[in-house]
Amino acid sequence: MSFFPCTEGGVSADASCGVEEFDVKAEREFWDEIKRGLVDEEGLMRKQSIHILKAVLHITGGSQCYSVVQEKNSQEKHPISHGITKREIWANKEAQSLGVGKLCNPVNSPLNSQQQWEAFVLLYEMLEEYGTHLVEAAWNHQISLLLQFSLLHGSFVSSISEAYQNPIEAVGETFNWLTILWQRGFHHNNPQVRCLIMQSFLGIEWAKYGDFTSSVPECFVLGPFIEGLNDPVHHKDFGVKGIYTSWAMQGAVKFLHHYATNLNGRKGIDFLVSLASVAKHQSFGRVGLMSLAECIASAACGVGLYEGNEPERTKDGLPNGVQMESFPEHFPHNGKTCLLDALRFVVESSKQHFNPNYRLRVCEKVLEAATSVVYASDVPLENLLHFVDALPREFTDCGGSLRERTQVWVWGYGKECSSSSFYNVKSSILKTLQDFPESFTSSHFVTFDDEDLNAWESAANRWARVLFLAIKEDHQLIPIFTFFQSFGVNICRETTERSTVKFLILTMSLLVEINLLQRKAAESVIRMRLKSETGFLEGVDGLCYAEASVFDQKFSEPFLLILDNLVSLANISSAVFWSGVGKETTLPISVRGKLGGPSQRRLSSLTTTAVLQAITSMRAVSSVSSWCAQFKSDVRLTRGWAFMWEFFWKTVTSPTCDSETGAEILLAAYEALAQVLRALVSLFSPLALDLLRQNQKLLASAVEAKPCLDLLVLSFLQNINNLLAVGVLARTRRAVLLNWKWLCLESLLSIPYNALQNGLQLEAGSPFFSDSVIRDIFYDLVESLENAGEGTVLVMLRSVRLVLRLFDSGKSGTLVSSCNGVDAQVHSCLLGFDLHVFLAYDAKYQNGYVATNAGRLMFCSGKNLKGNGNYLRLSIQCKCGDRIACTLCKRVLDVIFDQYLTNGFSTCNDNNSRTKC
Known part of the structure; x- marks a missing residue:
């Protein structure tokens, strides 16, 4: 192709027209456009590109690559083997009809550049066909010869432009053209063709080509090749009998290992970062993510950590030239830091799969990659903490499959690591954690x-x-x-x-x-x-x-030494709850202008800070007191328990505010109370009972003696229900308050059981609750269950279970004053109960919540066919097909059967009384 520009004017061409020839084939941009067009998604663009390529190379028919003489010689010297299959025999015949034959001696008679281009065009045109037989006939005969001749006997791209005369550049450009064929094969519409091309690619003996393997374009490896491994058609036996591998994975592991071995220094780390980051840009299925993890581990093993020379380190265990004060920020191994972050994303991606063995396999490969390339001390502490935290706890906690391996890596051990370096690295990590x-x-x-x-x-x-x-x-x-x-x-x-x-x-x-x-x-x-x-x-x-x-x-x-100081701090901080702040303040812009997301406190910035410090200090006192009480019986714990009981009574007797600010502060007090009650209830002892009775005497000295927990629960319910009834809280904040209400109530209802477990025995005739209080709690729960949110329904169901057990214990009068179990009034309440449970789960990476109708629990009335008397018929209809949802329905059914059937009800014998999940 040539271009002849001419100057303006009417003079003759010979005299005044300067002729300048422009050869478009000498321009790299021209060939780059051809290559982009050959892999375009539009079929018309691909046809135009191959037509231009054939016109430039003067190829009239891409199917006649070898002469008949070559074909005959091939048949004479290489007769058909009796071991080949009928399909291969048929493919050979199809190849002969296309004019495609095998060379008798590839070394003595190599293909010239024109024949190599003809082979390329033939393979490309065959890939444009859907039928398997055409691709199979052409591909098996041509691709290996084309790869061999172009790399070992002269690249065919050197004939199209002088820019590719350099041998190294010629090899790289050769792979650019060959990857076009592989990419078209990996994306072929016919799954059998995709398998054929993948088998052919993974079957190449890459070790025979040595350093040439590293010339395979990285964009091809990270793009079409990894996408091809995500195709389930290559992993038919994946997951069978717990084996999470396939022939495609094994071949990909070998290729990536050989490919990464030829990458030196920083280039290898950068490749690993790019390979691990593929998970951020592509959506992988089970086989695809496992293939990616296997490839990352294999490539990391190829890159290696030490490569024969361990980096020099200071006495603190850091890489030479890095000071301890610069450890968190200024690191020479930014590539390894990015690699650890990319690997963390792969681990997070595996958590969406339900099979624990699958998740373990992925995490095992990711950890193998990290230990192969990264010293734990080579990355900032924050990145190290994030990576370890991403690993599922069931694998790294005591008894976990990956705990020992994780510990060895955190301690600083690595491949060929000397004992002195191991000690220094371990010391540096410990020093950083201690600081x-x-x-x-x-x-x-x-x-x-x-x-x-x-x-x-x-x-x-x-x-x-x-x-x-x-x-x-x-x-x-x-x-x-x-x-x-x-x-x-x-x-x-x-x-x-x-x-x-x-x-x-x-x-x-x-x-x-x-x-x-x-x-x-x-x-x-x-x-x-x-x-x-x-x-x-x-x-x-x-x-x-x-x-x-x-x-x-x-x-x-x-912790016992600082407990008194923590109590003093909590006493000072919690004063904000009783300060009587009722004046409305201007809310921050972040609160007023926020749409969606978690509910925010409708308080000023300074008030929010004071409230959060008070909540945190109460949580700290509760945690330290309950934990120390498991091992110590010390007088120093008495002040902590007394302070927490005092906080409870202050909260449930505080006056209700008619302003939003005051109501928000009281809501925060109930948030702190939920944590306090959890600690108080867990170790309910005689000391706790004495403190409880002392506070009750101060509050109700003239009231007739009642069961010890009646005043406690009634004061709590009355105060929090009054706060809900005032109506000054926003709807979202009211929902938050309801959540704290049910959590606190669950803790209060569990006091009798924890007291018995801790050996606390009440005097005869002194139960924990009266029958009337338990009934009021039960009616409140049943009336609220129908409108319960997804975050509170399980807490409320646990409370229902506790109440029903208390009803059952009321027959003997041990925990509740004498009652006859579930009477007709409670039964009629159950008959009108219709609960819809909705389960919200994260679709992917918390991009959105999908509400699934998990099931419907219905209580119906009727007559027992076998005799008179009431019976309870339970029916759960789960239509969503979701395993977690059905499990939730089953759990609800277990609760009801476990509790109600012990109170005089019988089940019907029809199919409606069984789970239909």
């Missing part, structure tokens, strides 16, 4: 809101989780003890330089993590006891079991 409380509380905020508080709690929880993974010996806790004692003793005299609220959050996070560690360790031991009579600690995380007892002893004393 975290000081740095976390160093920043002080004048005002903060619920979002800030939630963010701080998340950060503290992440730190506590990783801390107990990194600690092996009890002396490593000494810096933590020192910090808590020094801060806690002076907490009431703290200046504004450090954040008191953050200290309280750290305290609660530590206690939550220790409780969880203790519970998981006990569960692991029990599981192993069931498996073996002797040596039950073998196979269990023995370190975890030892840690639980050590932490209980080590932390109980420091």
Whole structure:
């Protein structure tokens, strides 16, 4: 193709017309446009592009690639093997009809560039056909020869432009053209063709081509190739008998390993980051996500961490040239930081799949990739905490499948890691974790809101989780003890330089993590006891079991030392609840202009800060008191319990406010009360009963003696119902108050059972509740259940179960004053009860909630066919097909059958009395 521009004027061409020839084939932009057109989604664009390509290369027919002589020689020297299948024999005949043959000796008679282009055009045109036989006939004979000749005997792209005379550039451009064929094959409409192309690609012996493999375009590997692995047609046996692999995964693992091995230094890390980030841009199914995880682990193993030379490190275990003070921010390994964040997203994506074995496999591969490439000390602490926190707790807690591997990585161990470097890296991580409380509380905020508080709690929880993974010996806790004692003793005299609220959050996070560690360790031991009579600690995380007892002893004393100071702080902070602030204030713009999202407090910024500090301080006192009471019987705990009971009575006897600000502050008090009651109820002891009766005497000295919990519950219900009836709260805030109401009520109803478990026995004839109070609670619950929200329905159903058990105990008069169980009035209440349960779940990444009609619980009346008397007929109709929804319906049914059938009801024998899920 040439272009001949001519100057303006009427003179002759020979005299005054300068001829300049322009060869479009010499321009890279021309070939780039051809390549883009060949993979375009529009069929017309692809046809135009291949037509232009054939015109430029002077190809009139792409099907006659080899001469008849070559074909005959091939047939003579390479007769058909008797081991091939009928389908392959048929494909050979089809290939001969197309003029496609095998070369007799590819080394002695290589294809020239024109023949290679003809082969390319033939393969491309075959891929435009839907039929499998055409593609199969052409592809198996041509692609391997085209790849071999173009890489080992001269690239065909060198003939189209002088720009590709460089051998390295020519190889890269060759793969650019070959990936067009593979991409068209991976996206073919015929699934059999897609399988054929994928099998052909993964069957290539990439090791034979050495460094040429790294010339495969990265955009192809990260794009069409990974998309092709997401196709279920390549993974027919995936998940069968718990085997989460396939031939396609195995082939992809080999290719990615060889591909990444040829990437050196920073380029390999960047490729891993891009590969792991694919999950952010594409939607993967089960097979696709597992394939991606396998590929990431294989590529990470190919890139490697040390590659024979370990990075030099300082005495603190950091990479050489990095100071400890710059550890959180200035890191030379930003690529590894990005890699860890990308891997965290892959772990988060696996959580939407229901099978725990599948999630374990994905997390195992992701962790394998992280340990292969990243030192735990090579990334900022915040990124490390986020990554470990993303791993499901059931895999990293005591007895979890990945706990030991995670601990080894956090400790700093890696491939070919020397003992001295291992000690230094471990020390650096421990030092950073031990210094975290000081740095976390160093920043002080004048005002903060619920979002800030939630963010701080998340950060503290992440730190506590990783801390107990990194600690092996009890002396490593000494810096933590020192910090808590020094801060806690002076907490009431703290200046504004450090954040008191953050200290309280750290305290609660530590206690939550220790409780969880203790519970998981006990569960692991029990599981192993069931498996073996002797040596039950073998196979269990023995370190975890030892840690639980050590932490209980080590932390109980420091927290007892600061408990009095925490009570003093809570007493000062909670004064905001009784300050009588009733004046309306201007709300922040963030509250007035917010549409949707969580309900926000309708208070000024300063008032919100004071209220949140009061709630946090009450939560801290409750957590520390209830936790220390499990191991210590100390007089220092008495003040904490007395303060919490005093707080309860102050809350339930506070006057109702007729202003929105006052009602919001009282709502916050009930929020704190829910946490306080949980602590008070969990360890209801004789001391708690004495404190309760002392407060009741002060409030109702002239009232006739009643069951000990009647005044408690009646005062609570009367006060909170009055606050709801005033009507000054916004609708969303009223829903929040209702949630705290039912949580508090559940705690109050569980007092008798916890008291019996703790060995508390009341005097004869002194029950906990009277029959009339229990009935009032029951009617309130039943009337509210029909309009209950999704967040409160389970709490209310648990309360219904507690009430029904109390009814049953009323027959003997142990927990409730004498009653006859469920009488006709209660029965008539049940007959009119019609509950619709809606389950809202996150569709994906919290983009939106989908309300599913999970089931309908109906109570109907009728007569027993076998005799007179009332009976209760239960019918649950689950039409949604959702497994979780059906489970919820079954749980409701179990509650009803467990409680009501023990109170004199019989079930009908028809099909309506059974679960229809």
